[in-house]
Amino acid sequence: MKWDPSLDIGIPAIDRQHRELLDHIVSILIDSESRSITESLNFMQGYMQQHFAYEEEMQNKYGYPKIEEHVQSHRDFFFILSQLEDDYRINGEGILLMLRIMQTLINWFLEHIAYQDKLFGDYLKSLDPRPDILTT
Numbered sequence: 001m002k003w004d005p006s007l008d009i010g011i012p013a014i015d016r017q018h019r020e021l022l023d024h025i026v027s028i029l030i031d032s033e034s035r036s037i038t039e040s041l042n043f044m045q046g047y048m049q050q051h052f053a054y055e056e057e058m059q060n061k062y063g064y065p066k067i068e069e070h071v072q073s074h075r076d077f078f079f080i081l082s083q084l085e086d087d088y089r090i091n092g093e094g095i096l097l098m099l100r101i102m103q104t105l106i107n108w109f110l111e112h113i114a115y116q117d118k119l120f121g122d123y124l125k126s127l128d129p130r131p132d133i134l135t136t
């Protein structure tokens with residue numbers, strides 16, 4: 001699917017991961033017939049863990065002053081995911097739950113990119129000298 005440049009935060013490696021993540025979310029939605037909710041949630045969890053670990057590693061490396069707030073926001077995501085899993089355990093699988101999962105993930109993700117991740121991008125751009133990560 002065509003990318004929307006307004007989602008870019010200006011850190012190429014992280015922008016690439018965001019594109020991949022959103023592509024995966026869309027493909028889970030399109031392909032929901034062939035994948036169970038558990039499989040989709042596990043997949044999202046694994047993928048997000050890697051992505052968050054990378055962002056947090058970079059924030060550590062470049063001394064990002066708002067790292068604690070950012071890490072907390074990543075933790076919130078796993079809390080939301082665990083609530084959706086509980087919901088699934090209690091109510092079972094169904095199209096409404098699948099749509100709610102996707103809606104929740106997409107909303108969280110877009111809001112997090114537009115605010116938290118963008119702040120980190122802006123911080124890196126304010127550094128002098130400009131860090132290598134902005135051009136690789």
Ligand SMILES: [Fe+2]
Nearest residue numbers: 055112116117
């Ligand atoms: Fe983040």
Ligand SMILES: [Fe+2]
Nearest residue numbers: 051055113117
């Ligand atoms: Fe991110």
